[in-house]
Amino acid sequence: MIGCHLSVAGGLHHALVEAAALKLECVQVFTQNQRQWKARRLTREALDLWRRRRVARRPVVSHAGYLINLAAADPALRRRSIAALRSELRRCEALGIGVLVLHGGAHNGAGEAHGLDRVIRSINRVHRGLPDGSTVLCLETTAGAGTTLCGTLEHLAFIRRNVDEPGRVGVCLDTAHLFAAGYDLSGAAQTQDTLQRCEAVLGWDAVRAAHINDSKTPLGSRRDRHEHIGHGHIPLEAFAEVVNHAYLRTIPLILETPKAVAPDGRSWDEVNLAVLRGLLE
Numbered sequence: 001m002i003g004c005h006l007s008v009a010g011g012l013h014h015a016l017v018e019a020a021a022l023k024l025e026c027v028q029v030f031t032q033n034q035r036q037w038k039a040r041r042l043t044r045e046a047l048d049l050w051r052r053r054r055v056a057r058r059p060v061v062s063h064a065g066y067l068i069n070l071a072a073a074d075p076a077l078r079r080r081s082i083a084a085l086r087s088e089l090r091r092c093e094a095l096g097i098g099v100l101v102l103h104g105g106a107h108n109g110a111g112e113a114h115g116l117d118r119v120i121r122s123i124n125r126v127h128r129g130l131p132d133g134s135t136v137l138c139l140e141t142t143a144g145a146g147t148t149l150c151g152t153l154e155h156l157a158f159i160r161r162n163v164d165e166p167g168r169v170g171v172c173l174d175t176a177h178l179f180a181a182g183y184d185l186s187g188a189a190q191t192q193d194t195l196q197r198c199e200a201v202l203g204w205d206a207v208r209a210a211h212i213n214d215s216k217t218p219l220g221s222r223r224d225r226h227e228h229i230g231h232g233h234i235p236l237e238a239f240a241e242v243v244n245h246a247y248l249r250t251i252p253l254i255l256e257t258p259k260a261v262a263p264d265g266r267s268w269d270e271v272n273l274a275v276l277r278g279l280l281e
């Protein structure tokens with residue numbers, strides 16, 4: 001199912017109104033300002049407006065804030081991250097959002113093993129504090145820049161294997177991040193190979209959502225720059241493999257491409273959606 005990340009400016013329900021207008025099959029939102037620690041208070045009015053616009057057949061994915069770093073070596077930052085993630089999950093539960101996407105964090109020089117261990121222990125603490133949650137926390141594949149974790153599928157598999165409650169932890173793939181991290185999507189055959197590797201390392205049941213972005217930077221560049229579909233280094237044949245894949249076509253595939261007006265006067269979201277839909281067989 002194909003959708004977009006949409007803005008919640010003016011209220012969370014605005015994303016649902018726009019999703020309907022764009023005829024999306026799924027939608028992704030931030031349930032709070034993604035660059036701040038301070039959590040948005042979910043008022044009864046906001047919840048009512050949300051529920052009124054919510055349609056069961058259009059799944060919603062939430063993306064967690066960017067400040068959260070479960071791998072942080074600084075204990076104060078890790079505690080703050082754990083509290084913020086719990087609050088993200090609580091908002092998802094209140095809003096009936098089944099999937100929360102989170103960046104794995106960065107070890108800031110402490111080393112990958114220490115970073116992964118801190119992520120695992122932090123997730124366990126988050127889950128112990130929310131024993132009845134049903135929202136699945138999905139760690140996202142990253143471009144692997146600097147000391148960022150989860151630039152390899154093995155990191156994601158390792159975290160899932162070692163958390164106390166693996167059923168509450170999933171994965172969100174991102175085509176631009178995979179490509180920048182060195183996973184080849186430069187043609188149909190290469191994409192089939194990369195997707196087979198995803199299945200072999202993670203298993204499809206772990207993958208609950210994917211971000212569909214073209215990459216402004218080349219294969220293995222380790223730089224995360226999203227581009228409009230068909231305008232970057234990933235060819236349309238690769239996107240066709242993804243959107244028509246027997247498993248991937250059944251989960252939310254979310255565009256996170258730049259927002260603006262395209263040269264033909266349509267919004268870029270409309271243009272990118274039309275390109276992806278045109279690839280469907």
Ligand SMILES: [Zn+2]
Pocket residue numbers: 063101103140
């Ligand atoms: Zn992300």
Ligand SMILES: [Zn+2]
Pocket residue numbers: 174176177224225226
């Ligand atoms: Zn990205």
